[in-house]
Amino acid sequence: MDQGNGGNMKRRLIFRIKRFDPESERFIYRDYEVEVDKYSTVLDVLIKIVETQDPTLSVRYSCRMGICGSCGMVVNGKPVLACEKNVLSIGSDVVTVEPMYNLPVIKDLVTDLEDFFEKHRKVKPWLIRADEDEQFNPKAEYIQYPEELERYWNFSYCIKCGLCVAACPIVAERSDFLGPQALAQAFRWYEDSRDQYSIERLDLVDSEQGVWGCEFAGSCSRACPKGVDPALAIQLLKMEIMGRTMGFRMPSIIPRSRGRR
Numbered sequence: 487m488d489q490g491n492g493g494n495m496k497r498r499l500i501f502r503i504k505r506f507d508p509e510s511e512r513f514i515y516r517d518y519e520v521e522v523d524k525y526s527t528v529l530d531v532l533i534k535i536v537e538t539q540d541p542t543l544s545v546r547y548s549c550r551m552g553i554c555g556s557c558g559m560v561v562n563g564k565p566v567l568a569c570e571k572n573v574l575s576i577g578s579d580v581v582t583v584e585p586m587y588n589l590p591v592i593k594d595l596v597t598d599l600e601d602f603f604e605k606h607r608k609v610k611p612w613l614i615r616a617d618e619d620e621q622f623n624p625k626a627e628y629i630q631y632p633e634e635l636e637r638y639w640n641f642s643y644c645i646k647c648g649l650c651v652a653a654c655p656i657v658a659e660r661s662d663f664l665g666p667q668a669l670a671q672a673f674r675w676y677e678d679s680r681d682q683y684s685i686e687r688l689d690l691v692d693s694e695q696g697v698w699g700c701e702f703a704g705s706c707s708r709a710c711p712k713g714v715d716p717a718l719a720i721q722l723l724k725m726e727i728m729g730r731t732m733g734f735r736m737p738s739i740i741p742r743s744r745g746r747r
């Protein structure tokens with residue numbers, strides 16, 4: 487029942503949480519009755535449950551402000567950041583909270599991101615220069631023009647939360663698929679005008695485990711809380727690979743950067 491509290495009405499809801507016990511290796515759902523108001527986020531409620539009802543519930547979080555990427559989970563079927571998801575905006579008296587899909591579960595709502603980061607490492611997400619000595623002992627700044635920055639700016643917002651991976655139907659079927667996060671970062675570094683590894687970067691993702699495994703469901707981009715648009719990055723990588731195969735660069739919807747190989 488709603489209770490008056492100035493302009494901030496309280497409501498009682500059920501949080502139905504999917505728990506995983508690593509010792510018995512069993513999943514169970516457990517219901518918790520909680521009180522929320524118009525400011526409550528899913529993470530606020532989970533922390534309250536741990537503090538007042540069940541200290542055995544495991545939840546991972548850090549910044550509580552949509553920056554660190556550690557509180558990803560699935561709420562009423564949608565991958566979200568728990569610290570950004572307002573409970574009343576869900577519009578349901580029963581809020582189902584599950585660990586992120588497509589990732590191994592360590593305990594309760596905490597998933598194992600080791601393979602996720604390993605795939606990220608595979609696309610070499612750092613600046614690579616032809617002259618290694620210059621890279622480690624730079625003698626001047628690498629100049630970049632604003633229009634060059636714009637080519638990858640959007641894709642550099644990734645906070646590595648894994649929501650795109652949790653939403654991806656291909657990752658659900660194929661554990662060898664690099665996945666939307668790693669592929670979006672492959673594009674981010676491919677488009678960086680300071681990087682001199684662009685041809686090799688296309689080779690890294692020119693496979694069924696890479697961009698050709700993507701069937702363009704687009705669910706990764708809908709799930710991303712930072713507007714990274716991995717689905718677009720993957721299609722642009724496909725265009726670049728096809729253009730190289732045919733001997734020319736494909737027209738792009740992003741302004742062409744200067745001085746690329």
Ligand code: SF4
Nearest residue numbers: 644645647648650710
């Ligand atoms: S691309 Fe978006 S959804 Fe995927 S890990 Fe990065 S920030 Fe999260």
Ligand code: FES
Nearest residue numbers: 550554555557569
């Ligand atoms: S706790 Fe950092 S993004 Fe949610």
